[in-house]
Amino acid sequence: MIDGIKYKKILKELPFGYALHKIILDAKGVPVDYEYIEVNEAFEKFIGLEKKDIIGKKITELFPSMDNSDLELIKSYGNVAINNLEVEFEQSSKKMKKWYKVQAYSPKKYYFIAYYIDVANQIKEREVFKSILVSITEGIIATDLFGRIKIINETAELITGFKENELADGNIFEIIGICDGTGKDIFDFINKGGVLKERKNIIKSKTGREVPIEYSISPVKDSNGDIYGIVISFKDITEKISKDKELDYVTYHDSLTGAYNRTFFNNQIENIDKMDNYPLSIIMGDVNGLKLTNDAFGHLMGDRLLKSAADIMKRICRKSDLLVRWGGDEFIILLPKTSYEDVAQISERIKEECLKENIELLNISISLGYDTKKDKDEDIMKIVTNAEEMMYKVKMLESKSTKSRTLKLIINTLHEKSEEDGLHSKNTRKICRLIGEAIGMTKEKISELEILGEIHDIGKVAISKDILNKPGKLNEAEWEEMKKHPQIGYHIVSSSSDIAFLAESVLAHHERYDGTGYPKGLKSDEIPLMARILSIADAYETEVNNRKYREKLKKEEAIAELLKNSGSHFDPKLVRIFIDKVIDKL
Structure with a gap:
């Protein structure tokens, strides 16, 4: 056993405050004060008074301006002294401007011993730790070693739907289910210094909504390296999952x-x-x-x-x-x-x-x-x-x-868009046949020429109905649109193997003999023969029939126009044959 001298030596050399107290009761047996019986040097420094000014004094004498919290503390110490209890807690004293931890027990009835440990530095560490956690953009929940929630930052509140006061001291695994299981195995792992990184799970929010998260769990250590809690950082990955799914969809x-x-x-x-x-x-x-x-x-x-x-x-x-x-x-x-x-x-x-x-x-x-x-x-x-x-x-x-x-549908669609074009195609087909006969073409070629006469404007199917049926002269933009129909017709016709051989003639039916036509600016014999025949049949049929944009010409006037443009717009030899051998049959 330790003798009295050695015991006093130990108390004197303790690095933290020690004090033996006697509890004082009122007439009803209620603790109202306590008296200092023995203190060590560390307690003198802790309280800021010398031993001679402490021993034999009551707490109310040392600190006369007691508030309700101080009176409650006296009752708490009285409960320890009377009922032979042990307590441990942290306390803040405005009078001493200190944060300290108290460990108190009763050596015999009506007495209690208290050890006072300055934890100001630890509190500062915790406050800094808390301020850091609160400022982090990820969700942060800090717990003690039993999973009781101590800190929750604003982001965590937003993700979970809980406020800090609703979760205080609640078990994180029971309330939120931040990871699978009860958490015992996790705490065993963390207590050994382990760290969980970038795990995925689903938590339940306050409303019951399931929230997919990515989380990490790390131990929280004090300045001595001792683990006193865990911190869980997590983020809502709902949007990330949605984007991943969207990216996956786009990719595949x-x-x-x-x-x-x-x-x-x-x-x-x-x-x-x-x-x-x-x-x-x-x-x-x-x-x-x-x-x-x-x-x-x-x-x-x-x-x-x-x-x-x-x-x-x-x-x-x-x-x-x-x-x-x-x-x-x-x-x-x-x-x-x-x-x-x-x-x-x-x-x-x-x-x-x-x-x-x-x-x-x-x-x-x-x-x-x-x-x-x-x-x-x-x-x-x-x-x-x-x-x-x-x-x-x-x-x-x-x-x-x-x-x-499909071709039949295209032709019918064109004729529905413009009745004039439907009638024009049939008349042009007849004129093409007559010209073909006049120049001595074979029956097979004449048949091909007739088909060309009927389908030559097939590209107009892609031209606006308003442009096709406009009663007046086309403006510049409308005319540029209309001039696209030979190329469109070329692509349509070349897509069908049966009539693909007519594609070049469809493309060239608005070329001019002198090279001023479109779309390629071909001239003379560069223009396919069938296209040169078609251009005459097309022009004459247009001139002698009414159009929304002008009155029809008389036959003599139409012939005059052909002669006027012979050698420029039209092949002069073909114009001569048309006038000499075809015109009277129309």
């Missing part, structure tokens, strides 16, 4: 049709080409008439055609099937666990569905080919090639009728 989807794109196919084909998906079938599809539709009705109509075709294929396909835009007007469908017989039936259903749908009278047609991979030894890209080859064979058979229907 075709923006027009919503189908997957070729990048998706290239990245995922190895994951799809697995035993679990065999037999794996592939359909290769090509949307017919896209170029013709783009040239005649514009790319917006072409886009509608592609979207409608994709929608049809999506409707027929199952959820497990994957539609991929292969490029341009081509699509691939990946069909897991689909036999060759089944994929044939699916292809037929797609074709049947196409027949039920059209866009402003424009038929939707998709040429389809398919093949099936039955075992792992087959090359998946060979299956793609087989489906593609079959598709091209089908397209050769279907393309002709599809383009024929």
Whole structure:
């Protein structure tokens, strides 16, 4: 045992304040004061008084201006002295201008010993720590070693929906569920100096909304390196997830049709080409008439055609099937666990569905080919090639009728936009035939010349209806728009193999013999013969019939105009033949 001398020596050398007190009760036995019995040198420095001025004095004598909190502290010490209790707490004294920790116990009834430890530096550290946490833009929650919440910054309040006073001393794992489990294993890990970084989880806000977060957990240490709590930093990643999904969608989807794109196919084909998906079938599809539709009705109509075709294929396909835009007007469908017989039936259903749908009278047609991979030894890209080859064979058979229907639709659309153009085409066709006969063309060439006379203005289908039917003279901008129709017509006609040989004549039918025409400025024999014939038939038919922008000319006046422009606008030899051999037949 330690003898009295040694004990007093130990008390004297203690680095923190020590004081033995006797509690003083009033008549009712209520603690109202206490007296200092013994103190050490550290307590003298702590309180700022010498021992002789402390021993035998009451606390109320040393500090006469006691407030309610001081009186409550006396009662607390009295409870320790009377009931043989132990307490530990931190206390702030305005009188001494100190923050200190108190550890108090009772050696015998009505007495208590208190150790006073200056924690001002620790408090400052904590306040600095708290101010740093509050200022951080991430959500911050600091707890003690039992997970009881001590600090929560404004960002954390916004994310969780809780205010600091609603969470104070609540268990973070029970209230918010910031990470999986009860947290015991996490505290064991943190207490050993471990750190959790960039983990992901979902927490529940005050309203019950699930919030995806990314979080890190670190220990909080005092100036001695002892761990006294943990700090959890986290951020709401809802927007990040949304952006990642959006980026993922943009990366792997075709923006027009919503189908997957070729990048998706290239990245995922190895994951799809697995035993679990065999037999794996592939359909290769090509949307017919896209170029013709783009040239005649514009790319917006072409886009509608592609979207409608994709929608049809999506409707027929199952959820497990994957539609991929292969490029341009081509699509691939990946069909897991689909036999060759089944994929044939699916292809037929797609074709049947196409027949039920059209866009402003424009038929939707998709040429389809398919093949099936039955075992792992087959090359998946060979299956793609087989489906593609079959598709091209089908397209050769279907393309002709599809383009024929589309051309007919284009011509009908033009005639609906402008009745004058419809009548003009029929009359021009007749005049072309007569000129062809007059110069001794073969029946085959005359037939081609008649077709040219009927379709030469097909490019006007893309010209505004207001311009086509304007009663007065076109202004400069309108005229520039009108001058585009030979080029548009060229693209439309060249898209159809049956009449593609007439494309150059359609393009050149507004060229002039002297090279002042458009669009290329061709002259003389550079202009195709059929185009030179057409220009005369076109001009004469226009002159002798009423137009919205002028009255018709008499036959003699029209002939005079042809002669006047012979050699400049028109081929002089052809003008002479027209006047000598054709005019009387009209």
